[in-house]
Amino acid sequence: MRILQCIALAGGVLLAASCAQQQASAPQYKSLYDRLGQQPGLVVVVDDFVANIAGDNRINHRFAKTDIPKLKAHLVDQLCEATGGPCKYTGRDMVTSHKGMNITVAEFNATGEAMQKALQKNKVAQADIDAVLGALGGMQNDIVGK
Template sequence: MKHLLITLTIAALGLAATPAMAQSAAPAQNDALYQALGAKPGLEALMEVFVAGLKADKRIGEQFKDTKSSYLQEQLVDQFCVVSGGPCKYQGADMKSAHAGMEINKAQFNALVEVLQFAMDARGIPFATQNQLLARLAPMHRDVITAK
């Protein structure tokens, strides 16, 4: 039930996002969320679990089969660091460019969110902190979901 509530929250937040936020997630004004996630070591540990989960998931693992885990983890650490208000610089592609032509549908996007939720649960990240992170990531859905 918790996972369904978070997924519904993400969908609602994404639909309510301003056009400026739809391009990419905006960096936070302070680093409270970054610190709550355990700063860079916490994000690195989270991304290790998350990426392993993505590759193992039967619903979306195929999308990541040719992606080097260490590269994906590094990119995600930097991106989540920026989104959560940390000091990192994300040098990767914007979400629209990175996902263009991949034909990602809502079910696949929701599966990715579920894998992230399971990873956060596995790392013992409190529910309120999970929701804060997911709310900041939610605007990206418009650039990631490219299939109907």
């Protein structure tokens, strides 16, 4: 819209130059992916998330046979895609990934806590923590009791 106004108003070189400056200083809206620190930020959050899971006796036994580097890479891609980043998640869907595990609500909530702590440790804003946890919460029905 501003570009159109600028073009409409641009009667001379001076005006055009001032419009160009307006464009450059126009507010840039950041995606949740940006606010989480893009790919490097997500790698750190996922590292902390998995470390929190490893330290939690309520759930760590579940991951005893899991290929952890592969899981981390999948989690980064999944979070990246879900928060507006440029990645494409290529892992299995959530029902298939957790089939036969019969994961409980308590275990699901413990996993959410592990993510909450990871985000808090990395000084993510509360509203953004809520957004990430909300996205994970939306997967509960695909993960619990399968």
